[in-house]
Amino acid sequence: MFTAAVITVSDRAFQGLRTDASGPAVAARLTQGGFSVVARVLVPDERAHIEKALCALSDEHDIALIVTTGGTGFSPRDVTPEATLAICERRADGIPEAMRAASMAVTPRAMLSRAAAGIRGQSLIVNLPGSPKAAVENLAAVADTLAHGLMMLRGGPADCAAQP
Numbered sequence: 105m106f107t108a109a110v111i112t113v114s115d116r117a118f119q120g121l122r123t124d125a126s127g128p129a130v131a132a133r134l135t136q137g138g139f140s141v142v143a144r145v146l147v148p149d150e151r152a153h154i155e156k157a158l159c160a161l162s163d164e165h166d167i168a169l170i171v172t173t174g175g176t177g178f179s180p181r182d183v184t185p186e187a188t189l190a191i192c193e194r195r196a197d198g199i200p201e202a203m204r205a206a207s208m209a210v211t212p213r214a215m216l217s218r219a220a221a222g223i224r225g226q227s228l229i230v231n232l233p234g235s236p237k238a239a240v241e242n243l244a245a246v247a248d249t250l251a252h253g254l255m256m257l258r259g260g261p262a263d264c265a266a267q268p
Contacts, residue, residue: 106168106254108134109143109161111154113174113184114234118148126173129236130243137247139169149175154187162191162227168254170227171243174234176219184231185220192222192229196253199230199246206245207238217242226258 112127124146131141143161147153154175161167175184189195199221207214219231219242228250232239254260 105138105140106251106258107142107166108139108169108171109145109165109167110134110141111145111147111157111161111170111172113147113149113154113172115149115181118146126232126234126236126239130171130173130232130239133240133243133247134169134171138251143167149181149183151183151187151190154184155191158188158191158224158229162224162229166225167227168258169250170229171232172229173232173239176217176231176233178216178218182218185218188220188222188229188231192220192224194223196221196223196228196230199250202249203232203242203245207242210238210241223257228254228257 110127110131112124116122117124127144131144134141145157147157158170161170172184175182200219204214204217217233221230232242
């Protein structure tokens with residue numbers, strides 16, 4: 105079982121003007137998928153706050169999978185992908201590509217997602233949309249493969265030739 109953390113990026117939820125619905129929904133989906141959700145964090149749509157939370161969870165807490173929800177759209181305050189890529193050492197472009205492809209079957213607006221994914225140390229970081237429904241759908245599209253990636257990232261036995 106891998107550890108996981110969920111970071112909700114939302115000005116309104118951070119200010120107490122809205123209840124965070126996406127963070128709990130994503131945490132529940134991760135738990136159902138066999139992850140141990142050990143942290144949930146709420147930050148505003150501020151690049152410095154997002155970067156600080158990502159670095160702390162990766163560097164200080166050694167979380168295997170860090171998932172963000174929110175801040176992946178076209179709004180001027182949507183800076184989650186930029187914050188993620190700024191602190192990552194390596195990109196994992198196939199993950200958001202797969203999420204967008206799966207989401208396109210649900211809505212053509214999926215092409216507007218700017219979600220990113222990358223690796224920092226031994227942590228995999230994945231951006232999800234802010235909508236609870238879209239966040240869970242996007243996570244479901246890649247969840248089964250994430251464990252294999254984490255096995256490779258963390259030095260465990262991972263048979264890349266085995267079929268999922």
